[in-house]
Structures are given as structure tokens and as C-alpha cells.
Amino acid sequence: MMGTGKSTVGDLLAMELGYRLIDLDAAVVEKVGMTIPEIFERHGEPHFRELENETLRQVLDSGEGVIVATGGGAVLRPDNCELMLQGGLVVALTADAEHIIARVQGDRNRPLLAGNAEERVRALLEVRRDAYRFAHCTVDTSGLAAEEVMRAILAHYRV
Template sequence: MNQTEQNIILIGMMGTGKTTIGQILAKELGFALVDLDAAIVAEQGMTIPEMFELRGEAYFRQAETAVLRKVLASDGGQVVATGGGAVLEPLNCEIMLSGGIVFALTADAETIIDRVRGDSNRPLLAGNAEERIRIIMDERKDAYRFAHYTVDTSRMGPEKIASQILMHYRV
């Protein structure tokens, strides 16, 4: 792992492609990929829906902060794909800003709805997923703005999005 390079941190709503883009970036740069949701699941030994149901969202959010802190305290040379709500805790935003270069991925509501359709691993979308996405997007419309760079992923393929990020990263 390359520990001298700045971390790349991806933030954004669910369905903006953080994991997919993270995989491409990590491969291209030879960096480790840390998917924060997956790291929380591994540490807690239960799925995210189970965590929300058995322990509640607040518990999940605490675990999210702890894992984020740990991941960014250690190495450089990582691509960190965060969960969609990781930006809700102001402390997390501070940890991210001082832990690497933060890229916000955005997409319009229709694109997000299309991408997350039928994904049962997202407890916040239980019920009417389309309606929930519009509500959450409205609630979070300013939450991703602290990023160093913002890339709209609605009308671009993953490779092109990754190359835009790399262009900013390499400046």
C-alpha cells in the first residue's frame, strides 16, 4: 500500500456510485479500497438493516464515526467510499477534511432512484423508496457541499467519472 499519498474520500447520496468509482480509482492508483459500510458490517458482525433494526440508527452512526476515525487515522494511499449519511455528523466532516481529499458525487433524483431500485440493503429506503429518496435528498441538499470537489455522475460512465476525479487529485 502506498502510505505517502493523500487519501481519496468519496461522499454522496446512496446511488451516486461511490463504491463502483472507488474500485476503479483504487485499481488505477494501486491504493487500498475501504468501503466504510462494509468495514462497519465486518466490525459489528451484522448487516446494516440488522443494525438499524436491533440497535437503532444512532448506534449505527456511532459505529460509523468510530470506523471512519480509525481508517483515516492510519494510512495514506487509501480510497475511502463512505456511507451516504456519513456527512450528517459534523465531526465526521472534520475527520474527512483533515484525512484526505474529499470528492462529493452527486446525481439527480431520477438517476438515484433508478440505481437503487430493488436494493434491500438500505433500511432508510424502506416503504416507498422513491418518495424516501426525494425526502432524504431534500434534507441533505447542503450536507455534501463541504467537499473539496464535486462531480455530477448523472450522465457520465464510471470510467469517465473516475478520470475526472484523478485529474483533480493529480493537480
């Protein structure tokens, strides 16, 4: 889910493990030369989700040691979930609505929050309640520092 710390924690993990962090949303933007809001506006969410799938497949097929921070909606496609599971350890970062709202409120680069951000976050949490269950492990980032989240993930990774 957005606002759970994927990019921040991903940076820390990449440095700790000597891997490269790939932010999937940023990779899509670079690939098509449009911002995510522009993609949504011009082509719609289904087109964005197709680009997201293509980019995820390319990143995971590269064979490099990478940390991939996916957008929160990448799990809406079962084939993305399968790709992630085949690619390595899948970690779902979660947070309660209040923490997510505080982290994302005012971010204009999130087209799914158009309108009342608080209402939209709560609705997305409800719709996606079970979407992250496929992950190997889940870490609730509510009230945790990024370093604490990283240590929790490393405990699963190094098992």
C-alpha cells in the same frame, strides 16, 4: 448520497492509484458482525452512526493509502466531515433523483429506503441538499460512465 457510484468509482480509483478501497459500510458490518438493516433494527440509526464514526476514524488513522467510500449519511456528523477533510481529498458524488432511484430501487440492504423508495430518495435529497458542500470537489454522476467520473476526480487529485 447512495446510488451515486461511490463503490464502483472507488474501485476504479483504487486500481488506478494503487490504493486500497475501503467501503465504510462494509467495514462497519465486518466490525460488528451484523448487516446494516440488523444494526438499524436492533440498535437504531444513532448507534449505526456512532459505529460509522469510530470506523472512519480507525480507517483514516491507519496511515495507508486508501480510497474510502463512505455511506451517504456519514456527512450528517460534522466530526466525520472534519475527519475526512483532514484525511485527504474529499469528493462528493451526486446524481439527480431519477438516476439514484434507478440505481437503488429494489436494494433491500438500504434501510433508509423502507417503504416508497422514490419518495424516500427525494426526501433524502432535500434533507441532505447542502450536506456535501464541504467536499473539495463535487462530481455529478448522472448519465456518466464510471470511467468518466474517475477521470474527473483524478483531474482534481493531480492538481
